[in-house]
Amino acid sequence: MLRYQRLARVDLNVTNLDRSREFYEEIVGLTPMGLNADGSASFLCGTDDCVVVLHESAVPGYRSLALSLEDESAFDELGARLSEHHIAWDEVSTEECNAHSLVRAWRIAEPNTGAAFEFCLPRGIAVSRTFKPTVARIQRIGHVVFCTPRRAEAVTFMQNVLxxxxxxxxxxxxxxxxxxxxxxxxGVGVGLGSRDGLHHVNFMVSAIDDIGVAINRFKRADVPIVFGPGRHPASESVFLxxxxxxxxxxxxxFGMEEFPEVSPREPxxxxxxxxxxxxxxGIRDPRMSATGLVQPYRAGSGWQAWVEGAA
Structure with missing residues (x-):
């Protein structure tokens, strides 16, 4: 079995970096880590050493998702799986690994959506700063959900290959x-949609009060609430x-079913x-998940070509 630790990082494209930096710090409640050499901005997201990186781009949406592997041996299993299914991968450069405190990382393109997935092995301490809860007691990046007209194919790839x-x-x-x-x-979901896009990014919080307080904070700041509060019957989570x-x-x-490693229930x-x-x-606002494209990645095309494609 290919063994993972957690979702480590999500990179998003935004059209106005200064505006989004303020929003993700003051409204969402992430801890700023500063600007990176490429001009992007990193934020610590919760007590699990998760990181959100914002990149300025003409088109808002999804840029990449990094999942940390359990140990070095997981790369052997991953490489065997990718080779068996003829999936190309790129070794992430030493410079980029150093920037994200990684020992090693590979990057692939999910073949149905073009979404970049990174598989990494963090150093002992992934970040040098401590998350400081402000407006929300965020624990971690909970999950990333995609939408695509090739939902079934993307799910099959993630099950059989990843x-x-x-x-x-x-x-x-x-x-x-x-x-x-x-x-x-x-940690990952795939929904049916008319485009290859970002459905949503989830932040797990520590208490239901974080959701209640957020409702009033969003109202004061004119932040659109597009669904909730409610409860997802599948995961048992209270959502907003x-x-x-x-x-x-x-x-x-807030709250989510947890599966034991041994003898988990059937889906x-x-x-x-x-x-x-x-x-x-509840009734969803039609604006929910209507914005946000996947920036397509092609293994072997080179990091710089991919970065320039977002400009």
Whole structure:
């Protein structure tokens, strides 16, 4: 089995870096780590050493997701899986690894969405700063969810090649998966959509009060709330979805089912009805998940070509 530790980093494209830096610090509650050599801005996200990196780009959306592997031997298993399915990968440069406190990292393109996935081995201490809770007691990046017209194909790739375990499936709508043995109900999801895009990024918070306080904070700051508060029956999470300045969808959630490594329950197939999404009967704002494209990555094309493609 390909063994993961956690979601380590998510990189997002935003159209106005200064505006988004202020929003992610003051409204979302991330701890700024400063500007990077490439002009991007990094933020510490919770007590699990998760990092969010914002890059200025003409098109807002998803840039990449990094998952930390359990140990060096996991690269052998990953390489065998990628080779078997004829998936090319790039060795991330020493310079970039040093910038993110990594021992080693590989990057691939998910073949159905073009989404960049990075697999990394962090150094002993991934970051040199401590997360300082301000407006929300964030624990970690909970999950990243994509939307694509090739939902079934993307799910098959993530299951068969990346080794993700399906926790639940809302029939024909969305599949929720976890990178084992990470216990949380889902770390990656793939929903059906008309484009290859970012559905949302989730931040897990420490208490339901973080969600209640956020509702009033968002109202005072004119931040659109596009779904919730509600409860997802699949994961048991209490949720609140809101928009960043570019219209990208973010989520706070509290509570989530955790799977044991040994003898976990079987995945469930839930009916494609609103009650499978929200047990509290909420109605989604049509702006939810309407903005945010995947910046496509092509292994072997070179890092610089990919970066320039976002300009």
């Amino acid at each position: 080794g993700f375990a399906t926790s639940d499936d809302i029939d024909g709508v969305i599949t929720l998966m976890r990178p084992p043995p990470n216990p949380y109900h889902h 979805y809101f928009l960043d300045p570019d219209g990208l969808t973010l989520e706070y959630s 469930r197939l839930l009916p494609p009805v609103p009650e499978s999404i929200d047990g509290w009967g």
